[in-house]
Amino acid sequence: MREIEKDLIEKAARGDGAAFREIYDRTSGYVYTLAYRVTGMKHDAEEVTQDVFVRLYRSLGSFKFEASFKTWLYRVTVNSALNHSKKWKGIRMKERGEIREDIEATDASEVSKSLEKEDAGREAKGFLERLNPDQRACLVLREIEGMNYAGIAETLGINLNTVRSRLKRARESLVRMGRRGGE
Amino acid sequence: MKCNKVRERLLTDYRDGELDRRECEKIDSHLRDCGACKKFQEEILKFAVVSPEGSGELRPGPEVWDRIRSAIFEEEPEAGWLTGVSERLRFLLKPAPLIRMAFAVALILVTVVMARVPGDMPEQRAMSDYLTEQAVFFSALGSGDSEFPDDDGGSGDLGFLDFV
Ligand SMILES: [Zn+2]
Numbered sequence: 001m002r003e004i005e006k007d008l009i010e011k012a013a014r015g016d017g018a019a020f021r022e023i024y025d026r027t028s029g030y031v032y033t034l035a036y037r038v039t040g041m042k043h044d045a046e047e048v049t050q051d052v053f054v055r056l057y058r059s060l061g062s063f064k065f066e067a068s069f070k071t072w073l074y075r076v077t078v079n080s081a082l083n084h085s086k087k088w089k090g091i092r093m094k095e096r097g098e099i100r101e102d103i104e105a106t107d108a109s110e111v112s113k114s115l116e117k118e119d120a121g122r123e124a125k126g127f128l129e130r131l132n133p134d135q136r137a138c139l140v141l142r143e144i145e146g147m148n149y150a151g152i153a154e155t156l157g158i159n160l161n162t163v164r165s166r167l168k169r170a171r172e173s174l175v176r177m178g179r180r181g182g183e
Numbered sequence: 184m185k186c187n188k189v190r191e192r193l194l195t196d197y198r199d200g201e202l203d204r205r206e207c208e209k210i211d212s213h214l215r216d217c218g219a220c221k222k223f224q225e226e227i228l229k230f231a232v233v234s235p236e237g238s239g240e241l242r243p244g245p246e247v248w249d250r251i252r253s254a255i256f257e258e259e260p261e262a263g264w265l266t267g268v269s270e271r272l273r274f275l276l277k278p279a280p281l282i283r284m285a286f287a288v289a290l291i292l293v294t295v296v297m298a299r300v301p302g303d304m305p306e307q308r309a310m311s312d313y314l315t316e317q318a319v320f321f322s323a324l325g326s327g328d329s330e331f332p333d334d335d336g337g338s339g340d341l342g343f344l345d346f347v
Contacts, residue, residue: 021248024248024251028242028243028247028248029240029241029242029243030240032241032242032243032247033240033241036241045241045243046243046244046246046247049243049247049251050247050250050251050254053251054251054254054255057251057255127230128233139233140233142199143232143233144233148199148200148201149196149199149201164195164196167194167195167199168191168194168195170231171194171195171198171227171231172194174230174231174232175223175226175227175230175231177230178226178229178230178231179226179230
């Protein structure tokens with residue numbers, strides 16, 4: 001993504017709808033793709049994109065040019081995507097817990113079969129999806145966006161050692177999963 | 184350097200180019216002598232890779248922009264309530280020119296009836312003026328995308344003249 005010019009942002013901040021639309025056209029593919037890589041779901045990526053641009057619109061007037069626009073967009077996108085996956089993960093876990101409780105009295109084998117199927121589906125989708133979202137975000141920023149540790153730390157608002165330990169755990173899990181898959 | 188330290192670096196700083204040259208050389212020399220760590224490094228290169236799924240940029244569907252636009256317009260009536268109102272009315276009325284026209288005609292009829300009622304109460308006249316204004320406003324919407332009749336320096340085409 002190319003950096004967005006200061007005067008285009010200023011124009012949009014003054015209420016110029018065409019300027020805002022131009023910013024959207026030039027950056028939404030980037031935001032959407034990054035959100036998709038962090039959440040692993042197209043529907044979530046759409047919601048994150050929507051959230052990011054509504055927030056951008058509200059903060060245009062107070063936008064400080066000390067940080068680059070690109071960095072701001074990275075940070076808001078990744079954090080919104082993380083909140084999103086955590087929120088949904090929580091709900092999905094809760095639903096699964098409730099299903100498990102429900103079936104104690106009914107036909108347990110049927111439902112556990114369907115839960116197994118769901119897990120297998122997830123495995124087919126790739127090991128990356130099975131990492132926790134925080135680790136996945138670090139890995140995406142490092143390997144796909146090519147950021148260094150300092151950049152990742154700044155984007156996620158965490159310190160260098162946290163970046164390091166998340167990458168370490170992420171890659172350890174991938175190696176473990178790979179070994180199991182190769183057996 | 185101990186194996187566990189080496190492996191930690193292999194998973195992080197060494198892999199990501201965050202080590203200086205001296206540190207890198209220490210690791211390289213360990214790898215030459217330690218088969219287990221060398222094997223671990225190979226596993227990392229084999230399994231801990233993120234395939235950038237086509238690596239191309241994806242694009243959100245057009246409905247995402249529509250949702251953003253409506254979220255933005257809904258939240259800012261203070262940008263001038265009239266702009267907000269006209270924006271919303273235009274949205275409502277745009278797909279149905281007939282309804283738009285019928286509304287304008289109805290307003291004009293009410294205005295005419297009001298004007299014919301005997302008596303000349305000030306409230307009545309104010310009401311009638313208000314309705315006339317509304318009729319002009321709605322028929323201006325009917326004439327296309329223009330804002331208000333007096334916005335663009337009087338194009339003269341107020342639309343409602345066409346069907347009165
Ligand atoms: Zn070793």
